[in-house]
Amino acid sequence: MKVLLIGSGGREHALAWKLSQDTTVEHIYCLPGNPGMSSVSKCENVPFDISDLNGLADFAEQHKVDLTVVGPEAPLVAGIADVFVERKLAVFGPSKLAAQLEGSKSFSKELMAKYNVPTAFFKICNTSAEAKAFIRTKGAPIVIKADGLAAGKGVVVAMTLEEAFAAVDMMMGDRKFGEAGARVVVEEFMPGEEASLLAFTDGKTVVPMIAAQDHKRIYDNDRGPNTGGMGAYAPAPVVTEEIKQKAVEKILKPVVAAMRNEGMPYVGCLYAGLMIANGEPKVVEFNCRFGDPETQAVLPLLDGNLAEIMLACAEGTLKPEMVKWHDGAAVCVVMASGGYPDVFEKGKKIKGLRDVKKVMSAEVFHAGTKQNGEDVVSNGGRVLGVTAMGKTIREAKDSAYEAVALIDFEKKYFRKDIAWRALKE
Ligand code: AMP
Numbered sequence: 001m002k003v004l005l006i007g008s009g010g011r012e013h014a015l016a017w018k019l020s021q022d023t024t025v026e027h028i029y030c031l032p033g034n035p036g037m038s039s040v041s042k043c044e045n046v047p048f049d050i051s052d053l054n055g056l057a058d059f060a061e062q063h064k065v066d067l068t069v070v071g072p073e074a075p076l077v078a079g080i081a082d083v084f085v086e087r088k089l090a091v092f093g094p095s096k097l098a099a100q101l102e103g104s105k106s107f108s109k110e111l112m113a114k115y116n117v118p119t120a121f122f123k124i125c126n127t128s129a130e131a132k133a134f135i136r137t138k139g140a141p142i143v144i145k146a147d148g149l150a151a152g153k154g155v156v157v158a159m160t161l162e163e164a165f166a167a168v169d170m171m172m173g174d175r176k177f178g179e180a181g182a183r184v185v186v187e188e189f190m191p192g193e194e195a196s197l198l199a200f201t202d203g204k205t206v207v208p209m210i211a212a213q214d215h216k217r218i219y220d221n222d223r224g225p226n227t228g229g230m231g232a233y234a235p236a237p238v239v240t241e242e243i244k245q246k247a248v249e250k251i252l253k254p255v256v257a258a259m260r261n262e263g264m265p266y267v268g269c270l271y272a273g274l275m276i277a278n279g280e281p282k283v284v285e286f287n288c289r290f291g292d293p294e295t296q297a298v299l300p301l302l303d304g305n306l307a308e309i310m311l312a313c314a315e316g317t318l319k320p321e322m323v324k325w326h327d328g329a330a331v332c333v334v335m336a337s338g339g340y341p342d343v344f345e346k347g348k349k350i351k352g353l354r355d356v357k358k359v360m361s362a363e364v365f366h367a368g369t370k371q372n373g374e375d376v377v378s379n380g381g382r383v384l385g386v387t388a389m390g391k392t393i394r395e396a397k398d399s400a401y402e403a404v405a406l407i408d409f410e411k412k413y414f415r416k417d418i419a420w421r422a423l424k425e
């Protein structure tokens with residue numbers, strides 16, 4: 001089959017890499033793709049404005065594409081799946097209404113409350129006076145979330161009342177995130193350890209993937225500001241078999257059933273961000289797409305045909321036996337531009353990309369890179385996701401860092417402790 005893959009980050013490079021291994025796939029159009037994806041077999045990068053949803057559907061029709069896979073959330077929240085379904089084009093990703101699970105925090109919190117899905121106690125606030133009054137009654141620590149999409153930056157975990165009020169002023173007063181902050185969700189602080197559990201679903205059947213753990217903070221020991229994610233590993237031992245079962249039965253399955261019941265069936269990858277405490281998982285957030293960088297650690301462990309699974313999701317024929325997993329582990333270390341997540345420089349020549357082939361089982365997924373003549377140069381905050389597999393997390397981690405050591409660019413920065421929670425004690 002011919003696949004159209006939308007996006008240009010590390011997640012999409014990992015998707016392209018895994019899709020290319022599916023024997024049923026003959027060609028993958030990557031719109032717009034990145035320099036790493038152009039060297040994946042069967043892949044062809046095509047420059048494209050991916051906010052042009054009708055243009056993307058025209059492309060799929062003209063090129064007789066059998067399956068479209070949407071990487072990032074923005075086109076999903078904008079309704080790309082509706083445009084494709086309307087034109088009878090198979091698409092892996094939720095409809096505009098279903099994508100509200102990520103696109104609107106108030107929607108997802110209200111759905112969870114209605115269907116008794118475990119999550120933090122909350123209040124949806126339409127004015128800053130309302131938000132501040134609720135914060136005063138609850139006290140700190142407390143969490144303030146902009147309702148709409150804010151590029152992963154719309155959440156403030158406030159340790160004091162002053163921080164909480166400042167967050168409300170920043171979102172609702174200064175409109176730091178534009179209309180996304182016209183409404184906020186104020187919610188109870190949940191202690192515990194986080195993990196990401198992603199699942200394939202065709203709107204009825206839900207098949208969980210292997211649980212992963214991201215590292216959101218910029219510095220070692222989980223300190224400093226939040227980032228898009230500085231590394232990930234899978235499987236995450238904090239998600240024991242028992243906790244995974246609970247997450248599937250109390251969270252993933254009820255939410256997919258709820259969405260169908262609400263008349264907005266959810267098709268695609270459902271990402272549950274979990275907080276785990278005392279053996280119980282609660283929902284921190286939902287995303288309507290694969291995680292980045294979790295995908296780079298989860299997909300290498302998939303022992304199945306990704307395109308076949310995704311097509312089955314799009315066509316409503318997903319079966320649990322399609323999704324199998326390899327034993328072992330994978331670790332992804334993100335190499336970033338120094339200064340990220342604040343100010344950083346781009347255009348630094350990346351050296352050593354070819355040397356990485358010396359490290360068995362290592363794969364370098366490009367996130368923010370650009371081709372500049374013969375050179376590949378940095379072109380974003382997160383530049384590369386250096387991934388390796390191993391029999392154990394330690395083995396995968398050692399190989400990933402062995403590969404990282406072979407890559408160089410000016411002012412590179414990476415965390416040295418990816419997977420530390422799995423390896424402590
Ligand atoms: P989100 O964008 O909703 O995933 O939030 C970003 C980060 O804020 C999460 O990964 C958590 O580390 C933290 N966070 C969000 N909500 C809560 C909560 N209710 N309690 C504790 N931490 C939270």
Ligand code: GLY
Pocket residue numbers: 152214228229287290291292293294
């Ligand atoms: N790794 C966090 C996310 O994809 O939202």
